Amino acid sequence: MDIKKHFFKKFVFPKILVLDKPGLIISRNFNNLNKEAHNMRIVYSFEDFYVNLYFDTLKKLGEEKTNELWYKMGKDLGIRYFLFNGLVDFPFFKINLPLKYFQGMFTMIGMGFCKNLNYDIKKGNYVFWGNNNIISRKTQNLSYIEGIMAGVISFITNENFEARGFYDEFLDEGKIIVNKNFPKKYVPDLEFLKVNPKYRINFPPENKIHSTLYSFSDLLKFKIIQVDEEKKFYFRKHSLLPTEISLVEIISKNYFDGGEGELFRKSTINFVSELCKEVFKGLEDKNKKMKFFRNIISALGFGEIYFRRKEKNIVVDFLNPIFTEFGLYFLKSFINGFVNYFYEGNYSFDFDKIYSLGNKEYFVYEKIS
Amino acid sequence: MKREGIGIKEIDEMMEGGFPKGSVVGISGPPGVGKSIFALHFLLAGARKGQKGVYVCLEEPRKNIDNMIKGFSFGEEFYDFEKKGLIVIRCFNYSEYEKINLEILEKVYEDKKIQRLVVDSFNCFFDSLECNSEEHFNTNVRKLINSSFQYLREDNLNVLLVLENHESGLMNFDYNIPYLVDGLIKLNYLDIGIIERRIFIPKMRWTSQYKESKGYEITKKGIEVEE
Numbered sequence: 001m002d003i004k005k006h007f008f009k010k011f012v013f014p015k016i017l018v019l020d021k022p023g024l025i026i027s028r029n030f031n032n033l034n035k036e037a038h039n040m041r042i043v044y045s046f047e048d049f050y051v052n053l054y055f056d057t058l059k060k061l062g063e064e065k066t067n068e069l070w071y072k073m074g075k076d077l078g079i080r081y082f083l084f085n086g087l088v089d090f091p092f093f094k095i096n097l098p099l100k101y102f103q104g105m106f107t108m109i110g111m112g113f114c115k116n117l118n119y120d121i122k123k124g125n126y127v128f129w130g131n132n133n134i135i136s137r138k139t140q141n142l143s144y145i146e147g148i149m150a151g152v153i154s155f156i157t158n159e160n161f162e163a164r165g166f167y168d169e170f171l172d173e174g175k176i177i178v179n180k181n182f183p184k185k186y187v188p189d190l191e192f193l194k195v196n197p198k199y200r201i202n203f204p205p206e207n208k209i210h211s212t213l214y215s216f217s218d219l220l221k222f223k224i225i226q227v228d229e230e231k232k233f234y235f236r237k238h239s240l241l242p243t244e245i246s247l248v249e250i251i252s253k254n255y256f257d258g259g260e261g262e263l264f265r266k267s268t269i270n271f272v273s274e275l276c277k278e279v280f281k282g283l284e285d286k287n288k289k290m291k292f293f294r295n296i297i298s299a300l301g302f303g304e305i306y307f308r309r310k311e312k313n314i315v316v317d318f319l320n321p322i323f324t325e326f327g328l329y330f331l332k333s334f335i336n337g338f339v340n341y342f343y344e345g346n347y348s349f350d351f352d353k354i355y356s357l358g359n360k361e362y363f364v365y366e367k368i369s
Numbered sequence: 370m371k372r373e374g375i376g377i378k379e380i381d382e383m384m385e386g387g388f389p390k391g392s393v394v395g396i397s398g399p400p401g402v403g404k405s406i407f408a409l410h411f412l413l414a415g416a417r418k419g420q421k422g423v424y425v426c427l428e429e430p431r432k433n434i435d436n437m438i439k440g441f442s443f444g445e446e447f448y449d450f451e452k453k454g455l456i457v458i459r460c461f462n463y464s465e466y467e468k469i470n471l472e473i474l475e476k477v478y479e480d481k482k483i484q485r486l487v488v489d490s491f492n493c494f495f496d497s498l499e500c501n502s503e504e505h506f507n508t509n510v511r512k513l514i515n516s517s518f519q520y521l522r523e524d525n526l527n528v529l530l531v532l533e534n535h536e537s538g539l540m541n542f543d544y545n546i547p548y549l550v551d552g553l554i555k556l557n558y559l560d561i562g563i564i565e566r567r568i569f570i571p572k573m574r575w576t577s578q579y580k581e582s583k584g585y586e587i588t589k590k591g592i593e594v595e596e
Contacts, residue, residue: 214561222559222567223584283563292562 022211023320025301038084041202043301044240045248049271051138056267067143072186073254074147077247080193082155098156110134113174124180126153131173153178160187201323213298245322252329265333272337293338312367314339321361339365370575373527376414379594383579391524397532398556403587404531408487411529415485416450422485426460427493442589474520489531518549
C-alpha cells in the first residue's frame with residue numbers, strides 16, 4: 001500500500017468495522033480534522049441491480065433524461081457521504097486531506113476512476129482518471145460518477161462544481177473533469193441530505209441482537225460470499241457494493257420524487273425475481289428457499305426479517321430494521337421481488353406506510369393478482 | 370516423507386499426498402458433517418493397498434454403521450474387504466468399553482499387521498472415567514490421553530481420531546489433543562437453507578498443507594470435494 005494512502009486512512013479518517021452481526025453491519029469513521037467519530041450502518045447491494053435500473057430507465061426515459069437523473073443522484077450521494085463526517089468548511093490548505101480520503105474510500109469499493117487525481121485549486125479544475133469503475137464498466141455511462149465527483153468537490157470547496165466524463169475508445173479507461181466554470185446543472189439541497197438525529201435507530205444495543213441467522217462474515221467464511229484479490233465481494237458471481245444505508249435509498253427517493261417510483265419498483269422486483277430464479281434453480285423445498293433469502297438479507301446488513309400470511313396479504317416483520325430519512329423504497333421493493341416469486345402472485349405495498357410494534361417494524365404486501 | 374492417502378484425491382492434494390506415514394490425525398466437526406464417512410474413505414483407501422485397517426466404534430451400534438456403509442456406492446467393496454479381513458469393524462457399547470478402555474488400543478498396538486486405525490469417537494474414552502470432582506476428572510482425562518498416545522504412536526500405524534465438537538470447541542474440553550496430534554482436519558457446515566460444507570486443515574506436521582478451506586458435498590460416492 002502507498003504509504004501516503006496508509007497514513008491518510010489510518011490517521012486522518014481511520015475507518016473501523018465495529019460490528020458485523022446478523023442483520024447489522026456498522027463501521028466507524030474517526031475524523032482527525034475535527035476529532036469526531038461517526039458510526040455508519042453499512043449494507044451490501046448488488047452491482048447488477050444498479051446496472052439493470054440504469055438500462056430500464058434508459059429504455060423508458062431516453063438517454064438525456066436518464067443521464068440527468070443519474071447525475072443528480074450521484075451529486076446527492078457524494079455530498080451525503082461527506083456529511084457523515086460532520087465537516088462543513090475545510091481549510092483551504094488542508095483540502096488534500098478529504099480528497100485523499102475520498103479517493104481511498106471510493107477506490108476501495110470499486111470506483112476505479114478515483115484512482116488518480118490531478119488538480120489545480122486556483123483554477124478550480126480537478127481531473128480524475130482510472131478504469132474498471134463499478135456500474136459504469138457495465139453501463140458504459142459515467143453520469144452517476146460524474147455527479148459523485150462534482151458533489152464531493154463542491155462539498156469540500158464550498159463552491160458549486162460540475163463534471164464531465166470521457167471514456168476512451170475502448171470504453172475501459174475513463175476520465176472525469178470537475179470544474180467550477182462548467183455550466184450549472186444541479187445544486188443539491190443540503191437540508192434534504194443532512195443526517196437526521198433519528199439515524200441512531202440504526203445502532204441497536206448489542207445485547208438486543210439475538211439471531212439464528214448469519215452475518216456477512218459467516219457467509220464469507222463459508223465462501224457463500226467470496227472476496228477477490230482486490231477485496232471486492234461477490235455472491236454467485238454478482239459483485240456486491242458496500243455502501244452507507246442511505247445511499248441506495250437516496251437513489252430510490254430521486255426516482256419517486258421525479259415521478260418514476262413505479263419504474264424503480266418494477267426494475268427492483270424484476271431484478272430480485274430473476275436473481276431468485278437463478279439462485280434457487282434445482283431447489284424445490286420452499287422452507288429452504290425462505291431460509292436462504294432471510295439469511296442473505298441478514299448477511300447483507302438489512303436487518304432480520306420474518307414472513308407471515310395475513311389473509312390474502314403477506315406481512316414482513318423486521319427486527320433491527322434500517323432507518324433512512326429517504327424512506328425504505330429500495331428495501332420494500334427488493335423484498336417485494338421475493339414475495340412475488342415465493343408466493344407466486346403479484347403483490348404491492350404502500351410506499352409511505354411502515355407499521356411499528358415495539359422495537360419491531362413490519363411492512364404489508366397486499367395481493368393484487 | 371512417506372504419505373498415506375485417504376482416498377479422496379482433492380483432500381490428499383491438500384496435504385502433499387496424504388497423512389505423513391505413522392501419524393496420528395484428529396478430525397473434528399459438529400454432527401452431520403461427515404466425520405465417520407471420512408473415516409470409511411480412510412480405511413477403504415488402505416484396504417485397496419492391502420493394508421489392514423480397524424474401525425473402533427464407541428458410539429454407534431453395528432446396525433447403524435452398516436446402514437451408513439450401505440448408503441454409499443463403495444459399500445459392496447467395503448464389505449468385500451471386511452470378508453477378506455482387511456477391514457475390521459468393532460463396535461462397543463458404553464458398558465463394554467467402560468471395562469476394557471485402553472485394552473482396545475493395547476490390542477491394536479500388539480497386532481503389527483494393522484496399518485490403519487480409526488477411533489470413532491475418541492471423546493467417548495473420557496466418558497468412561499469415574500471421578501470425584503471436575504479437577505480430578507480433568508487430570509484423569511489428560512493422563513488417559515497421554516497413555517492412549519503411547520499406543521497410537523507406531524511407525525507403521527496411521528491413526529485417525531474422530532473428535533466430536535460443538536460451537537465452542539471439542540465436546541467436553543479440548544484438553545491437549547490439538548497439541549498431541551500430528552494433524553488436525555476440521556469439517557464444518559453452514560445451513561442457510563442450502564447446506565454449505567467446508568474442510569480446512571489447520572495443522573499437519575511435516576507438511577505444507579493447503580491454507581484455504583475447500584467446499585465439499587456428501588453424495589452417493591461419499592465425500593466429494595470441489596476442485
